[in-house]
Amino acid sequence: MARVWMFGENVDTDQILPGRYAPYMTSEADLVKYPFIEARPEFAREVRRGDIIVAGKNFGCGSSREYAPRALYAVGIAAIIAPSFARIFYRNGITLGLPLFEADLTGVLRDGQEVELDLDAPAIRAEGRTYPLPPPPAWLREVWAEGGLIAYYLKHRRLPLEEGAR
Amino acid sequence: MAEAPTPQTLSEQILSHASGKRAMAGDLVIVRVDRCMSHDSLTPEVIDVLRETLKVEHIPDPDRLAVFIDHVAPAATVATANAQVKIRRWVEEQGIRLFHDAGVGVCHQVMIEEGLVAPGQVVFGLDSHSTAYGAVCAFGTGVGSRDMALTLATGYNWLRVPETIRVLVRGRFRPWVNPKDLSLYLCGLLGIDGATYQAVEFHGVEWLDLDGRETLASMTTELGAKAGLIPPVGLSGWEVPEWLGVQEGARYARTVEVDLDALPSQVAAPFSVENVAPAADFANVRVDQVFIGTCTNGRLSDLRSAARLLKGRKVARGVRLLIIPASHRVLQAAVADGTLATLLEAGATIGTPGCGPCIGRHMGVIGEGEVCFSTANRNFRGRMGSPDGLIYLGSPETAAATAVRGMITDPTAL
Ligand code: SF4
Numbered sequence: 382m383a384r385v386w387m388f389g390e391n392v393d394t395d396q397i398l399p400g401r402y403a404p405y406m407t408s409e410a411d412l413v414k415y416p417f418i419e420a421r422p423e424f425a426r427e428v429r430r431g432d433i434i435v436a437g438k439n440f441g442c443g444s445s446r447e448y449a450p451r452a453l454y455a456v457g458i459a460a461i462i463a464p465s466f467a468r469i470f471y472r473n474g475i476t477l478g479l480p481l482f483e484a485d486l487t488g489v490l491r492d493g494q495e496v497e498l499d500l501d502a503p504a505i506r507a508e509g510r511t512y513p514l515p516p517p518p519a520w521l522r523e524v525w526a527e528g529g530l531i532a533y534y535l536k537h538r539r540l541p542l543e544e545g546a547r
Numbered sequence: 548m549a550e551a552p553t554p555q556t557l558s559e560q561i562l563s564h565a566s567g568k569r570a571m572a573g574d575l576v577i578v579r580v581d582r583c584m585s586h587d588s589l590t591p592e593v594i595d596v597l598r599e600t601l602k603v604e605h606i607p608d609p610d611r612l613a614v615f616i617d618h619v620a621p622a623a624t625v626a627t628a629n630a631q632v633k634i635r636r637w638v639e640e641q642g643i644r645l646f647h648d649a650g651v652g653v654c655h656q657v658m659i660e661e662g663l664v665a666p667g668q669v670v671f672g673l674d675s676h677s678t679a680y681g682a683v684c685a686f687g688t689g690v691g692s693r694d695m696a697l698t699l700a701t702g703y704n705w706l707r708v709p710e711t712i713r714v715l716v717r718g719r720f721r722p723w724v725n726p727k728d729l730s731l732y733l734c735g736l737l738g739i740d741g742a743t744y745q746a747v748e749f750h751g752v753e754w755l756d757l758d759g760r761e762t763l764a765s766m767t768t769e770l771g772a773k774a775g776l777i778p779p780v781g782l783s784g785w786e787v788p789e790w791l792g793v794q795e796g797a798r799y800a801r802t803v804e805v806d807l808d809a810l811p812s813q814v815a816a817p818f819s820v821e822n823v824a825p826a827a828d829f830a831n832v833r834v835d836q837v838f839i840g841t842c843t844n845g846r847l848s849d850l851r852s853a854a855r856l857l858k859g860r861k862v863a864r865g866v867r868l869l870i871i872p873a874s875h876r877v878l879q880a881a882v883a884d885g886t887l888a889t890l891l892e893a894g895a896t897i898g899t900p901g902c903g904p905c906i907g908r909h910m911g912v913i914g915e916g917e918v919c920f921s922t923a924n925r926n927f928r929g930r931m932g933s934p935d936g937l938i939y940l941g942s943p944e945t946a947a948a949t950a951v952r953g954m955i956t957d958p959t960a961l
Contacts, residue, residue, distance in 0.1 A: 391739060391819065395927040399934075400906040405588050405619070405630050419934045439740035442771060443927060444906070445675040447592070447691030468744050468773050469675055473691040531600055531693050540705050542575055 383433045387492035390437030396420040397449040404448055416452040430457030433498055435486050441470025454479045459498055462486050478529030482514040554794035556711040557776045558746040561686040565669045572710040579703050581668035583611055586654050588618040589673045589692050591630045594637050596696035606641055606699045613645035613663050614638055620649035620901040623909035652874025652900040655679040655842040660876055666779045667788040671698050676842055678772060679765035684779035709746040709773045710800040716751035718808035723958035725942040726759040727844055730766035731813040735823025743771035753781035758848040765842055769820045769924055812957050815940040818928045826945045829955040836867045836919040837950040841905045844922035844943050845873030850881050853947040854889040856958060862894035863953030869911045870895045871903035907932040920949045
């Protein structure tokens with residue numbers, strides 16, 4: 382089971398990981414201590430591997446700091462579901478292999494609720510109901526399967542779509 | 548007779564050129580990346596990914612990458628100093644010639660100042676405000692550290708060709724109103740996700756100088772944009788490829804019209820860049836610090852306008868006016884033409900060219916309950932220091948007027 386961590390709209394990267402707590406200012410090993418350190422101090426303490434974040438629109442807006450999604454990935458967040466994501470955050474999600482789904486579940490799920498996340502046929506199951514998530518394109522599924530774009534590249538020595546796109 | 552090809556937006560033209568195939572909005576393309584930019588805050592991560600994960604000992608084309616030490620420059624702590632040692636060693640080892648150490652200035656400013664970007668290029672920056680390069684009609688966009696490492700290892704990367712919002716500008720700025728006011732007005736109008744995944748093109752600004760174009764292009768990031776492009780008309784001294792320019796009939800996702808003759812100075816209130824209203828609406832807000840600088844508004848024209856307002860006046864008691872030129876060249880020019888003397892005479896403190904306290908790491912961070920009026924681009928909670936500090940954003944003119952009064956002041960009211 383996954384616990385739902387509910388957030389509002391426009392969650393910016395300064396909230397996810399303030400610049401002052403960047404690995405540059407502290408250390409890489411401490412990264413897992415700081416997600417939402419000021420906005421929601423209990424998050425880093427209580428989050429468990431497999432939990433999910435459900436948020437309002439424009440999640441991850443602000444700076445390009447990849448350590449923001451990386452910190453969420455490092456503490457074990459299994460997916461983030463929001464009606465929209467800021468573009469660099471979305472792109473970093475693909476690079477890291479962190480599943481991001483564009484869907485609005487803020488009105489139907491509750492903070493702290495225990496739910497089940499299905500990544501194969503993307504959906505959330507909670508209290509006997511199923512909420513489908515938009516299925517990712519085939520190339521993105523491959524990227525997830527390899528554990529992110531870098532891992533994909535290391536294995537295939539090319540980017541997904543490369544034959545088609547080049 | 549063959550049918551004429553469908554007209555393209557500036558992004559479609561540039562990404563077609565870079566991918567070698569006709570690319571339209573919505574297409575996924577693999578593009579050659581002409582230039583990469585990386586700075587001290589994230590370069591150590593890139594180095595680790597290149598070395599440890601990608602096993603790239605030497606990047607294939609070191610001349611493609613420009614490296615900057617500007618975010619915490621000079622170093623503020625032992626940790627940042629050590630990270631900078633690591634960067635300098637790596638730069639040396641890789642034979643990277645385009646290295647800009649502490650004091651040279653903010654990455655985006657120097658990239659354009661030194662001509663490290665050019666019209667029609669695709670530029671990846673390890674920084675969200677890489678949209679700034681659209682000032683010279685380059686497709687500049689921000690990416691994360693792993694994305695950057697991959698781009699440096701291969702020379703190319705993927706992009707989804709964005710749809711484009713066209714901003715049709717009419718008229719001219721009123722006295723003391725600046726491109727920053729136009730940018731803030733657009734943030735208020737469209738919202739901070741108003742252009743997510745999209746590009747923004749500004750039409751009707753052929754008359755605008757390079758400094759103003761940089762402000763407009765870099766601030767499109769606050770709309771969530773992927774790129775912000777100014778058509779390359781009226782850009783003197785830049786070589787524009789013949790295939791690049793506005794094409795009649797290109798498809799825009801939407802068009803937004805702005806009448807500059809009716810635009811007063813704007814201010815964004817905490818904690819969002821979309822909380823925008825005319826500066827006059829904030830007339831009773833007291834400030835503790837005024838900060839003029841950053842890649843948004845630390846250029847020579849910004850310092851000059853501030854100096855024109857500050858000439859013969861003094862910074863209000865109890866207010867700190869911190870001015871950080873965007874680059875060493877800007878600082879030198881401001882010394883040469885007397886701008887700096889005027890600013891100092893008014894009571895300003897001058898910092899080392901670079902990002903300054905923009906992201907709350909050093910040189911002027913704010914404390915609990917403090918209010919800062921800043922010419923930067925973001926006022927998120929905690930951005931400049933204490934999460935209990937407040938940041939208001941506006942133009943250098945409004946900042947200068949605010950420093951004199953000690954409360955937010957529309958420059959025309961001074
Ligand atoms: S001045 Fe501020 S916004 Fe600009 S690059 Fe530096 S930290 Fe980023």
